[in-house]
Amino acid sequence: MRILQLAGYFFPEKAASIYLEENRYEAFSNAGFKTIVYAARPQRGLTEEEYKEYKNKKLEMMYNGGVEVHRFAMYREGKNAVLRAFRYFLISVVQLWKGIWAKDIDLIYVASTPPTQGALAALVKKCKKVPFVYNLQDIFPDSLAGTGLAKKGGLLWKIGRAIENFTYRNADKIIVISQDFKKNIMAKGVPEDKIVVVYNWVDQNSVKDIPRSENKLFAMYGLDPSKFYVTYNGNIGLTQNMDMLLEVAKALEANEGIHFVLVGNGAYLEQVKQIVADRNISNVHLLPFQPYEDISHVFSLGDVSLVISKPGVGENSVPSKTWSIMSASRPVLANFDENELKTIIEKNNCGIFTKAGDKVAFTDAILKLYNDRELCKEFGRNGRQFVMDNLTKEVGTQKYVDVIKSVASQLQR
Template sequence: MHIILQSPMKILFLPAYFHPEKAASSYLSENRNHVFADTGFEMTVYTPIPTRGVSAEVRNEYKRRRIETCYDGKMTVRRFGMMREGHNPVLRAFRYTLCCVRQFSWAVFSGEARRCDVMFISSTPPIQGAMAALVKRFTHKPFVYNLQDIFPDSLVGTGLTHKGSLLWKIGRWIENFTYRHADRIIVISEDFKRNLLSKGVPEDKIEVIYNWVDENAVVPVARKDNPLFDEFGLDRSKFYIVYAGNLGAAQNIDIILQAAQSTRDLPDLQYLIFGSEEQSEPYKKRVAELNLQNLRILPIQPYERVSFVYGLGNAAVVSCKKGFGGIAMPSKTWSILSAGTAVLASFDTGTDMQRIIEGNDIGLFTQAEDLNAFTAAIRKLYDDPQRCASMGKRGRDYILTHLTREIGTSRFVKVLNYFAK
């Protein structure tokens, strides 16, 4: 009797960024890759020498070490030289293009890459998917597109372009070309799925996998055990509203400042905003101009301290400008819930965000940019801190039931197994 051994699944990654580069949701790819390795998948990565958020010393170290293995030898990472990433959007786009050219060359002509069964492609930068589609046309290799950001809709939402502009038309062509050639498209919410369906993407191509949270890394922390109260000189007896993360235009941080201005009469209410130094500067000036004694802007904290950050709050904010609800599902929402903190949302109505918050009584939901409703919600929470605590407990239970690391990563394995030989 002959025993036929099935060869392990081989996955080709072509990321624009890779460890040690850090992003707000980098834990997702790390969790996913760990599970891929544990499942027995073999992974090959072609990526530039790191540039984002790393020192010159680290960058030089990777220049000397172009090949490495990780995840117990299940992943081989090959790095190629590339200029540093700057702030100029034109130069950044040029760098993205050069990276895609190099990755296309590796994917088409490298024997190791050609032996892979499937490509796993992320949506940052947006031309990455189009590059993978071209690789597929040359090699007939299928690809899974992991869609975390819908381009060019996101540019319209931030005001960088408008529908009908040349940039929008180019973006839509890139988007359609990518969707047409992708074999599976993973989206992070039902709102994303509806967006793609409205653009003619077949439903059987789309898989909804919500971003998860590592429920063992982000946990409820009692105030008496939270070191950030002492580090920042915070009174443990006060009521805190916390925001942490990106302070960009899409997040509508202004509504938090306006709410702080409108609730000065509440003596024990304090607002805490955690953000990067660069993004914080204009808001610090605004806080000083408005003399907001009830709001502090603090340094962004590493992911390892997320439990402490959200543990400061009786409630934590998830906010956006109008029009972003169908193209955004902030992962911070799951971290807030996993930390056992109530969610205070200022978000588009009719979205997954509203359905999940209101359907599970894990916070209060208000329409995006509605300052009166947002302020009224804050006053409701302030008047009933016990209700906040109960919402936080239900939020933690929701994570443990629906959005754990194991639940999320296992769904990725299921999608990739479809392409096993």
């Protein structure tokens, strides 16, 4: 089985969910699949020295030869939205050409970042006459409407819906990350038998509780281990409602025992830095994105960890960082749209759910957890148990392998 993947981003680029791709590649290789990847020269989250290392790398073999990575040159991603969009377009053109001419391909697999990758794979499918499996991690253009970047019924929305419909129509199987995702695309006309729900998993062996006395990040960044830390880990972008989070942090500044730590990077990071400086918010600490090998230290840093977004953004999503929080035996504090995430948190008693944008409830939840450390520990234990029962790496990756095998077997009939 030779699988073609047209990757929007690829290792060693820094992204919150890049480990999911790595786990899938490993599982595919162990299942005897050969994955042929076409990806631009890596740049997101890399230092200048790391970026230069890839200047002349054209071909890499990974996972004992199970993954063959073909690199091509591309200018670096910047903050200018127009240049970023044009970069996506150029990458798509190159990948379309390379995908069409790739030899001995049995199946195409792509993920939904950027959202044009699905349509790109559909075009390659039409040329090569092979099946196409789509991994839907984000629903476009719904996500744009949630951020205010597109208006429902507007031109950008209509273009997005056309791309979405073209992708769904041509995909042989669509893997979605929640039941809410499934309901969303079924409402758009996708047959139920084309959809498979596979929750994003967590590597339970890599993400586990690190006692505070052993957590190297405290000494590395001068954090006082006696404080109560509320942490956010991941993308610091336009959708995460950082403005509200900083307002809450400022309002709690008088309580010297509570501090906030934001770990990551993203399009809104510079604005966050500016707000913290301008308002002189003394209880917020900004840490850079940490390497994956330190992920247990990152998710064990706080007494409670956040899943947060602006209202209307997370209607259909369960962020995969939720599982990492649980795996590290930390309570989940969500400020999110009411969906499947609320059910999971409340049913399994592993944190507190508050409605997206509800600043009062969010603040009250922080104070409740601050004043009841035993409750924090109980929530953390319950979350870890939920992961071990439902969301291990082995369970999740095997489901992907099974989907690939099922699509391939249908082709052979």
